[in-house]
Every structure is written in structure tokens, then in C-alpha cells.
Amino acid sequence: MRMFRSDYSEGAAPEILRALVSTNDEQVAGYTEEGDEHCDHARALIRAACGRDDVDVEFAIGGTSANVVGVTGLLDDWEGVICTKDAHINVHETGAVGACGRTVLPTDDANGFLTPEAAERVWQFQTSTGRHMTRPAAVYISDTTELGGVWDLARFDALCDWADARGLKVFLDGARLASALTSSAAEGLTLEHIAERCAAFYLGGTKNGMLFGEALVIADPKLKRAFPYLIKERAGLLAKGRLLGVQFEAAFEQPADGNEALWWRLARNANACALRLRDGLVSLGFEPYGESASNQQFFVVSPEVTRSLEAACGCETFYTLSDGRLVVRFVSSWATRAADVDELLTLAATLA
Numbered sequence: 001m002r003m004f005r006s007d008y009s010e011g012a013a014p015e016i017l018r019a020l021v022s023t024n025d026e027q028v029a030g031y032t033e034e035g036d037e038h039c040d041h042a043r044a045l046i047r048a049a050c051g052r053d054d055v056d057v058e059f060a061i062g063g064t065s066a067n068v069v070g071v072t073g074l075l076d077d078w079e080g081v082i083c084t085k086d087a088h089i090n091v092h093e094t095g096a097v098g099a100c101g102r103t104v105l106p107t108d109d110a111n112g113f114l115t116p117e118a119a120e121r122v123w124q125f126q127t128s129t130g131r132h133m134t135r136p137a138a139v140y141i142s143d144t145t146e147l148g149g150v151w152d153l154a155r156f157d158a159l160c161d162w163a164d165a166r167g168l169k170v171f172l173d174g175a176r177l178a179s180a181l182t183s184s185a186a187e188g189l190t191l192e193h194i195a196e197r198c199a200a201f202y203l204g205g206t207k208n209g210m211l212f213g214e215a216l217v218i219a220d221p222k223l224k225r226a227f228p229y230l231i232k233e234r235a236g237l238l239a240k241g242r243l244l245g246v247q248f249e250a251a252f253e254q255p256a257d258g259n260e261a262l263w264w265r266l267a268r269n270a271n272a273c274a275l276r277l278r279d280g281l282v283s284l285g286f287e288p289y290g291e292s293a294s295n296q297q298f299f300v301v302s303p304e305v306t307r308s309l310e311a312a313c314g315c316e317t318f319y320t321l322s323d324g325r326l327v328v329r330f331v332s333s334w335a336t337r338a339a340d341v342d343e344l345l346t347l348a349a350t351l352a
Helices: 015-024 037-050 062-073 116-127 151-165 177-181 192-197 220-233 240-252 262-283 303-313 337-352
Strands: 056-060 079-083 103-106 136-142 169-173 198-205 216-219 294-300 315-322 327-333
Touching: 015 177, 015 240, 037 056, 037 216, 037 240, 037 315, 056 062, 056 220, 056 240, 062 169, 062 198, 062 216, 062 220, 062 262, 079 116, 103 116, 116 136, 136 151, 151 169, 151 192, 151 220, 151 240, 177 192, 177 198, 177 262, 216 220, 220 315, 240 262, 262 294, 294 303, 303 315, 303 327
Parallel strands: 079 103, 079 136, 136 169, 169 198
Antiparallel strands: 056 216, 198 216, 294 327, 315 327
């Protein structure tokens, strides 16, 4: 059976591989620097997609590198970043931001979305005694959230408005941004709007059909200056940088037939398969956990059913609830097909 463990279990989309093979013999400058025409072209394509020509576009090998360099580059030594308690930088990156001398300031938000109300409580506490406490200077959000939630325009603007009022910079983790923005739950939020309001964010490639790589879009002057040095200092600079440029070039090149760029099309497939799985499991009587409209789907099942599902399709256990039941996650990808979903639903029918 096809695995539903993650959206980076496969290698890369055929279009990405063809681009890498067709440019393999070319000689270009290293480290994504001037003279690498593929990185330069990818930057131009991404700026066009974002509707801004005044942003820097830089590349990182993966999400942790993008988060660490992006977040820490926005902060001074005495400053911290506000995020939810389940945020990736708080629980899944081995304290990487803290290891770089910056402080993560989690809120009590429980559903993956950072709210102005919870962020305000952290702000008030951290600024209550002046220089004796870490001062918040940025907020971190991810789209999709850790629980597959999708930010819509109203929710996004409400947080950005609060951050602006407090003089805080907004950093968006976009490891699964393609899935989020192609979801019906985005409700008006666009790539152009994110580019307008965020100090920095990134476009995820690792989890959307590439072998590896994320593209950071940087509006903040401080991070623009810091990024080239931080990415090297923190061991994230790829010598064969052209491998990043070629992949993003292929992902954002506009097809001659008028279709969407590959980056969007791959995410739409992942979302469609995830929703097919969600609808099928719900119809079989399985209990969803949360309201994900993205390529991550969460369900509450017994330990016995969990073991059967894990053995069959590699789904991961995320939480243990107070009644002993487990929350498991299914993830679809660019490579998932409707037939793969139907095969899993056939098995699930025997467990319902």
C-alpha cells in the first residue's frame, strides 16, 4: 500500500527531475551567487509571483535552516519571537533557535493558530519589567499550521494588524504554503498579500515535489543584510546552489499551455487526495480531529486501529488523548493518486 506518512517520502516530481537532468552538464557559479543564471531566473519568477520586485529571494536547503536563519536574522540578542506552543520552532527543531542565542516565547493557543489575544498576553508579560526580560520583536506563524489548519485573509490580517501595532515583525513558515494557498479554506489570502505584509516568509519545495529546498522572500532590511552571512555561519549554504535554482525555476515557470505553474498544480493534487481520504473516512464513521482542509488530515482512533493503520500506510501518531485514544496523521503528496486513497479506504472499512 502507498504510504501516507509524509509529503517528502517520494523523490521529486518528474518535471523537477527532467529539469535537473537537462541542466546537469552546465557549469555555473556556486553558492546561488551571481553567475548562476538558474538561481537568478528563479528569483525573478518568484518575485513576479509575489507581485514585488523590491524583495530579496534567497535559498535554503530545508525548513529548519530557513526557520533558524530567517527568525534569528530578524532579532537582536536580547529579543525573542512569539509563537504557538505547538509551533515547529518550539517543538520540532531541537531548540535550534535557542541554540543560536534567541528566545522562543510560546503562547497558550491550542489549535495551531497564533491569536492576537494570546500574543498580547505574552507581550504584556515580557515587557512588564523592562530590560529584565526578553523583549518580543517578531511573531512566527506557519501556513499550514502544525495541525493542518489554513490561514484565511481575515485571521491573517488580524494577527498582522496586532503585530504592526506592537512594532513586531511577522515571519511565516511556508513549508506547506502551496497546500495552504490552494485550499478552499484560504478564503481570500493570496501569495501577493502575504508578500505585502510579512517581513519574511518562504515557499516550501521539500514538501511540494522537490528533492529539497525552500525559497525565502525577504522584505525586512535587517534580514536582507544578515541572510548571506547567517546561511553560511549556520551551515546552510549549498555549494551546488544551482540545484536549488533549477528546481524553483521549474516549479514557477509559467507553462506555454496557459496552465498554472507546477508549484501550484502539485499542491492541488495533494489537497484533492487528502480531502478524498477525509470524506471517505468520515463516511466510514471515523472521527476527525480538527478542521484541516489541507494535505494533512488528523483522526482520533483506538490504539488497536492505530497499529493496523501504521503497519499498512505508515501514518504517524501525534497525540494521546486523556481517554487513551490516539490522534493519527495522514499526509498526501504530489505523487498520491485517487487509487491510493481508495485502497486505504478499503482497508479502513475493515477497521471501522
